[in-house]
Amino acid sequence: MAIRLGENNYGKQRVRILQVARHPNRHDIKELTLGIRLEGDFESAHIKGDNRKVLPTDTMKNTVYALAKLHSIESPEGFCLRLAGHFLERDPQVSRASIEAAETLWTRLSLEGKSHPHTFTGSSNEKRTATVTATRKEKTLHAGIERLVVLKTADSAFENFLRDEYTTLKEDRNRILATTIRADWLYRENVSEFDSTWHSVRETMLQAFANHNSESLQHTLYDMGEAVLRKFPGIREIHLSLPNKHYNLVDLSPFHLENPKEIFLPTDEPHGLIEATLRND
Numbered sequence: 001m002a003i004r005l006g007e008n009n010y011g012k013q014r015v016r017i018l019q020v021a022r023h024p025n026r027h028d029i030k031e032l033t034l035g036i037r038l039e040g041d042f043e044s045a046h047i048k049g050d051n052r053k054v055l056p057t058d059t060m061k062n063t064v065y066a067l068a069k070l071h072s073i074e075s076p077e078g079f080c081l082r083l084a085g086h087f088l089e090r091d092p093q094v095s096r097a098s099i100e101a102a103e104t105l106w107t108r109l110s111l112e113g114k115s116h117p118h119t120f121t122g123s124s125n126e127k128r129t130a131t132v133t134a135t136r137k138e139k140t141l142h143a144g145i146e147r148l149v150v151l152k153t154a155d156s157a158f159e160n161f162l163r164d165e166y167t168t169l170k171e172d173r174n175r176i177l178a179t180t181i182r183a184d185w186l187y188r189e190n191v192s193e194f195d196s197t198w199h200s201v202r203e204t205m206l207q208a209f210a211n212h213n214s215e216s217l218q219h220t221l222y223d224m225g226e227a228v229l230r231k232f233p234g235i236r237e238i239h240l241s242l243p244n245k246h247y248n249l250v251d252l253s254p255f256h257l258e259n260p261k262e263i264f265l266p267t268d269e270p271h272g273l274i275e276a277t278l279r280n281d
Helices: 043-048 057-070 076-090 194-211 217-231
Strands: 010-022 027-040 094-111 114-134 139-152 177-187 235-249 264-279
Touching: 010 057, 027 057, 027 076, 027 114, 057 076, 076 094, 076 114, 076 139, 076 194, 139 194, 177 194, 177 217, 194 217, 217 235, 217 264
Parallel strands: none
Antiparallel strands: 010 027, 027 094, 094 114, 114 139, 139 177, 177 235, 235 264
16 A cells, blocks of 8 residues: 655744834834745655754744844735745745735724824724735735625615525515625736725725625625726736625514614524625636
């Protein structure tokens, strides 16, 4: 019986860093959580216990801090590209480097109409994400958003759906539509303005969600993705994952009260999940 080593990688996960850029009149901050995975010629470590080609994962962690000191973190995408390039340049046994980053978003505090120079507030659980997969010949760059919660109370319907003997859901022409946006898009190689593009993509998706006359969450998902691809030619494809967060109308008839779609019960689970990838061919 022949046994051989298949696909393998190793690395360091959940490397956390906060960088403070101390300007004369204000401070800027970037907080990232990073994951690093390396692929390459590591068969001797697995089969023979020979670690001479194995860069310690602790060194990977230290590299994050050193490169952040040497080069300002201007965007998650740019920092991921820098890290991947570092490992490919320094370690010939590495054939592929994959770097993931999730940025914790902070908002500068506004007091009496003025932005405070060094105080920030957390902006919910929303994360900005980036993923770089690079070899010495090519690289792919994804950016994205996680945990962006949105809700609207009008312009949303769900009706004329398939029914069978187990269907109890009622048609609704005016329902609450709520979801937590997780989006991931693939850049073409000519994109370099990562910050402005990310913020504009986010705004485009929010505008589409708010203004779309939705017949289903699938319908709205497609409209959001289409709006991004039409506006940004530097994006090749976008994947959207949208859980359908349900708000159920509360029956107030036992209390002899009417409820013209004013009182709802939020429910977390079970929930629907709608996912799709749109490509600009």
